[in-house]
Amino acid sequence: DAGVIQSPRHEVTEMGQEVTLRCKPISGHDYLFWYRQTMMRGLELLIYFNNNVPIDDSGMPEDRFSAKMPNASFSTLKIQPSEPRDSAVYFCASNRQGMNTGELFFGEGSRLTVL
Amino acid sequence: RKEVEQDPGPFNVPEGATVAFNCTYSNSASQSFFWYRQDCRKEPKLLMSVYSSGNEDGRFTAQLNRASQYISLLIRDSKLSDSATYLCVVANQAGTALIFGKGTTLSVSS
Numbered sequence: 660d661a662g663v664i665q666s667p668r669h670e671v672t673e674m675g676q677e678v679t680l681r682c683k684p685i686s687g688h689d690y691l692f693w694y695r696q697t698m699m700r701g702l703e704l705l706i707y708f709n710n711n712v713p714i715d716d717s718g719m720p721e722d723r724f725s726a727k728m729p730n731a732s733f734s735t736l737k738i739q740p741s742e743p744r745d746s747a748v749y750f751c752a753s754n755r756q757g758m759n760t761g762e763l764f765f766g767e768g769s770r771l772t773v774l
Numbered sequence: 775r776k777e778v779e780q781d782p783g784p785f786n787v788p789e790g791a792t793v794a795f796n797c798t799y800s801n802s803a804s805q806s807f808f809w810y811r812q813d814c815r816k817e818p819k820l821l822m823s824v825y826s827s828g829n830e831d832g833r834f835t836a837q838l839n840r841a842s843q844y845i846s847l848l849i850r851d852s853k854l855s856d857s858a859t860y861l862c863v864v865a866n867q868a869g870t871a872l873i874f875g876k877g878t879t880l881s882v883s884s
Contacts, residue, residue, distance in 0.1 A: 766817060
């Protein structure tokens with residue numbers, strides 16, 4: 660089976676531009692998570708969905724960040740406008756039925772650089 | 775206080791050494807605990823769950839002390855391939871999401 664698929668793998672953009680990151684979870688998984696990883700702050704949970712419904716977005720840093728999950732096989736994380744401090748690796752992850760097994764399946768990440 | 779705290783290291787050890795990583799968590803209501811491994815520039819992957827009674831998986835032993843809110847990982851007979859960052863992970867109170875520590879970096883040399 661295909662794993663979690665993220666795109667783009669790398670993006671370099673200029674401050675003020677809109678950035679859209681995409682994620683396709685593993686088929687059949689009902690939870691989807693967006694994390695951000697930086698050297699300073701480690702891996703931070705931004706938002707997660709259950710059955711396409713946002714459950715907890717308390718980790719979204721600012722109104723510049725938004726996430727959607729229009730269907731079970733697709734989610735986006737949007738940053739508008741982007742700032743240099745948004746530079747990070749953004750991971751999407753999915754699993755089935757929450758944390759019963761503790762196993763989150765991560766995508767390979769989207770490495771964002773904002774100049 | 776951060777929800778999950780780890781010594782960032784790095785731990786530099788020779789092959790064959792035994793190394794231990796420690797972690798503390800702040801939410802006493804947490805019920806599920808895990809160790810993840812992350813290789814350089816890769817995604818995190820589940821290494822093992824941590825059970826109250828302690829558990830082993832080959833060379834790896836995980837232990838939990840609920841009273842002290844403390845989790846440990848012991849690696850025996852270290853291999854070069856064990857070089858990675860080890861992330862201490864705690865489920866949120868609802869048991870629906872994972873909170874990650876910043877990780878401890880291990881470098882095993884020959």
